[in-house]
Amino acid sequence: MAASPVLELRGITKQFPGVLANDHIDLDLKRGEVHALLGENGAGKSTLMNILYGLYRPDEGEISVNGKPVTFSSAKDAIAQGIGMVHQHFMLIPVMTVAENIVLGAEPTGAGIMLDYGAARERVREIARTFGFQVDPDARVENITVGQQQRVEILKALYRRADILILDEPTAVLTPQEATELFGILRSLKAEGMSVIFISHKLNEVLDIADRISVLRRGKKIDTVPRAGVTEEGLARMMVGRDVLLRVEKPPASVGDPLLEIHDLHVLDDRDIAKVRGVSLQVRAGEILGIAGVDGNGQTELVEAVTGLRTSSSGTIAVAGKTMPRHAHSRAMLDAGTGHIPEDRQRRGLVLEFSLAENIALHDYCYPPDSEHGWLFPRRLIQHARRLIKDFDVRGGGPTTRAGALSGGNQQKVVVAREVDRNPKVLVAAQPTRGLDVGAIEYVHRRLVTERDEGRAILLVSLELEEILSLSDRILVMFEGQIVGEYPPTATEEELGLAMIGAGKEHAA
Amino acid sequence: MSETPAEQPGAAPPPPDSEPPETFAARLSARYRIGGIVAPLITTVVAFLAGGIVVGATGHNPLSTYRAIFNGTGLNWLFPWVSGADRVDAAINLQQTLIQTTPLILTGLAVAFAFRCGMFNIGGQGQYLVGAYVAIFVGSSWAHLAGPAHVFLAVALAALAGAVWGGIAGFLKATTGAHEVISTIMLNWVAIWVGDYFFGLSGPFQGPDQFNPISNTVADSAKLPVFWGDPELQGLHVGIFIALGALVVFWVILNRTTIGYEVRAVGFNPSAAEYGGISVKKNYFRAMAISGMFAGCAGAMDILGWEFNLSTPAIHASSIGFIGVAVALLGRNTAIGTFLGALLFGALYVGTSTRQLDATVFDPQLASNLTLIIQGLVVLFVGADLLIIGIWQWRKRVRLRTRQPAG
């Protein structure tokens, strides 16, 4: 590998109102390496990459490509210098084919103004062959999987002759299998002499794929280290700035009576498609039951049915021994003693325009002391919020701060605080750490274990196998709306992964 | 009056990783937060500047024209140095301004309240009209009632009628998902043509004069007392206090009751509200009914305060409910903002009346059109105000699309 850097950033500084997003950051990228950019949410990774991709202009500092200083005033300039970017949210047009999406904006024109679609398709095939992609150029984007869509995005960059590829949290949307495939692709790109900047906050995958790792914290680069010789703990310390417990330490569960009993539950989604097909399970006091599965196999509908947000089509749900009516609204479920950390805290869990105090009152605003006879007491809301903010160490605002102004981790803390403080018998936690950084994940995990030990029955639904494995006392795998197996927490990721795609051996439930 | 504990000035930097909120109300509220109170002020100023250019283009002095308009609103009555005959005129004009402001506050609240629940109530006009019809019916037919009881009954039933009219749209949204914009617009037309039938020739409630399409006139016992100015010269009736009271009621419901808490939660994020145990459907119905109540009350204020009867051409020409939309938007759907918006539009209506313009300076044809132009410009710029904030937002979002500031 050539030692001279293909890309060099010197002293990049970017100031946003009130925030120094990038503070004199130096970074270099060698030919044929995967360079991971690691940092917590808000550490300045995306800002730095947007500067590199021409979306922002730095206040200070310079960028050179192949030793030549460059200035980018738009993404176009960056593309011209061979830089391609794959965003977290894909920028594809669903109704167009793969090839059409790839050539969009850089259409080859044959004679005159006519689009030479044949030539475009041929080049797409050629590039895909070179790098070992499995993509059908004529498939419509809306019909292919998320993993394939991501490959289309990468192809798009390669089609524009990029030799530097920036991937912004690429595994956030992938299944473990797809992530593995992606890493395969990255390795073949590397072998072809491409350079990759890999942005992530997940330690294990950074260690899996990167050659060198740069860690950002609060807008500053902490260090750049080679892969060899670093540990997850060491990286976590650099990211968070203190020691982080990566493994959840939990005492053995002392299990009590079943608090959540589900029997032969069937649930339809909005399009009347059966998503939950005959699920039966029990969660007992003092245990965490983990549900693993690939996204879209009915977990969301199961959680919504259990929390009264969706009416089941048949089957029964009993909370603390009391069978709930089939049409029980969320209010009835709440009152029966169900707490819910929803999978999407911004759409479900919080009213972002509400203050923290108002959000904390979201379930109990209609009961004393929050209100009496329909009269609301904002002062009592604030007092309550002040206590929870202190107890749960919510940072970034007080009781009257808008929830939307908080960082994701602190928003999640507010949600957890609210649910736990209601003292529920059953706590349903759906992807409780999605989008959170290491420090916040640690907090949520510890808290869930604490709540377990308080004697609550916890139903944990997560797409992160590691999370399921480290927290659960028992694990159920859900596939196509059914429970396809029960596993002990000692099961391996491979075992679960196979079960998740319907290939596992049936275990006795 | 601070609206909620959340809206303290300078509350926070932009959300680090929030996706755009999902309801129109929430998006708009986010835009409004960016625009602050400066945007509506700029809007108003720009509208008047543009109006000034139009006035200038017709060869008249914009400054003296605006001076005439301002004096025409009667707001110069507030200046202690205005005296003598000017003061008398100012008083009369201010009475007219406040007469116009009264229903505008209420129809503005009708829009604002639904808006806080995430709905766009375009049906203020229809709700206003059914309120007016009921006020006419009660006011003209139950003349044996004692004054206060008669007035109370007429206002209460008119408000109830408005609530029913608004509630229909809310009910349809809750049960069938029919969009409230469509259903309220249709209900407006139903209200207009029902009135056309009621008070039109040989209609069931046509007044004693069989030849003209005019309703009965309300009895004296149902009229709202005039407390300022000459009752025979359309002095100011006590309805203004009812409207001011409605502003307080609006604020209290929203910020000090569980109903208001639910309304705001549903308005900002129905999914989260449902998750919180709030019935979204019930709130759609209830918020539209409360909205309609305000608008229906507006109809009663006009009928019992100064109009006393309705002709079918007046039903067709009325636009109080629609101006209410502009009032609420300019007023940012808050109590204080709605008051100021209503005062602005009420003042504008009276101030730009042709009677305020010097006949020797303004040709009558021009005067009548100029007033409409200036009113139209303000309405236009109220819309443009949102557009401008929208563009401003959009540019910012493009530039900061994936921005994630530290902290």
Add this chain to the structure above:
Amino acid sequence: MKKRIFLATAALAVLALGVVTASYAAKSSHAAKAAKAATTFKVGLNTDIGGLNDRGFNHLSYIGLLRGAKQLHIKYKVDTSNSSADYIPNLSSLAEQGYNLIICVGFLQEASCGQMAKKFPKIHFAGVDMNAITDFTKPKITKNFEGLIFAENEVGYEVGYLAGLEAKRLKGTTVSSVGGIPVPAVIRYIAGYQAGAKASDPGVKVLNGYSQDFVAQDKCKSVALNQISQGSVVVFQVAGGCGLGALDAAKEKNVWGIGVDSDQSFVNNKVLTSAQKKVDVSVYTAIVNLYHGKFAAGNNLLFNAKNGGVGLGKINAAVPKSEVAATLAIAKKVAAGTIKPPVKCSPNPNC
């Protein structure tokens, strides 16, 4: 000193105080203004919610005002009403400013005009299309009020007579009219029209339909098309702007149309003639009369065929000379009062 009190007192108290001062001051200043007004003659006009550019009676009233003002070199002011909330403020503002004659246009402001006439007994009020004799409103219309009304039935009779002649010549069986809303003026037109048609062609069938609208042309057009399909060969529009649709229908089906209020021969070449109602003449006359000290106190000024307040418009050139002569002869008899056209239809009085 009072100013100080205003400043110092809270808002509501200020309002209350204002009531007292304002109402006292109003009386004195009114008196002062009235005294001053005697030296100059001024005329004010207030439109109804149709506004100045309605191409109807508001517009014609304004034309009449301009003519009178120009001829007499007097001051005038025109106020337009954007809603019914403007009637009383507009009228009282003109009255307070001492306008000697205030012209209220249109039945919609009849109640307000009557109320202001009572309130300002020194000011003269004239109401276009308002009848001062029958008491339409409370309060009763007073001695300082005159109604400006028109003998629409007379000109209706004249155009009806011509319509009958043409029906006979064209071997048509039916003539018709399209009314807007059955207000008295419209009914008078139609009553005269039907009587006139029957006078020249006793066997003719008369049809009438109301569009219930004075504005939407499509409504009048559909009423007219319906009548033409029933055999009508002459369609008389009595519906203002809406009625232009009826004239359009006549042109389309190649039958005669008759215009109303103003001379509408310009609309198309199938306009037989027009029944003119000279609102401008009425306003002009009211102004000139009062200037010379004449006023129909508590009574009506009737504008009829005799004084030229109503009359035939231009007659289409395709009409035979003999028929024109016969029609003009009938018009003379109407003007002379030897023919008295009815003001109501029969058997249905509202046509």
